[in-house]
Amino acid sequence: MFYEPGRGHGLPRDPFKALVAPRPIGWFTTLNADGGVNLAPYSYFNAMADDPPVVCFSAGGPGRVKDSARNAAERGEFVHNLVTWDLREQMNATSEEVGPGIDEARLAGLDLAPCELVEPPRVAASPVSLECRYMRTVEIPQNGGDGPNLVVFGEVVGVHIGDDCLVGGRFDPEALEVVARLGYADYAVVAGAFRMPRPGLRD
């Protein structure tokens, strides 16, 4: 089949998110204007550079600017927390559309821990957290919808890795059962990893 986005695909559900998959899940703690904690997952998320280390996520409509994007821009900071198999249900619970003053971390029964360099806390049970300083937002106007897509960029200024997560100095996403998003309501766990060093490089 072939389809042009915006002109109909004839399928029960838009397949786009399942076609660019698996995607890492950014799970962001931010603080709102009153200092309240906000926690939400975003799978339009990735690392974009390693010098300096930069990550970005995209918050889409409909009809409202999502709290994570607004808080990151207003407070200038956000924290990404890695989602593992053990945290999958809590991650999903924090995607519930609740009011801006509601602490999704508390709703999901998650303990938070302080960060070193930024004010938002991190998810204590997550083995990796990236402390990020907000850089800029790039707006992608929606074609048909009534809300913006806001792509938020942040520089990673601090990295937490659980001491027991490094084996021989290496981080192993398979051992930690890192969760990725596929599309629809489908997810994957990192498994069956294999090594393939690049020609002429030791990785």
Ligand SMILES: Cc1cc2nc3c(=O)[nH]c(=O)nc-3n(C[C@H](O)[C@H](O)[C@H](O)COP(=O)(O)O)c2cc1C
């Ligand atoms: C696994 C997963 C991935 C998601 N990815 C995105 C995304 O990339 N962009 C987005 O706008 N919403 C995404 N959502 C929905 C948001 O998590 C949801 O709208 C949430 O309420 C936003 O919270 P906030 O307004 O507190 O930031 C995702 C939900 C789940 C469960």
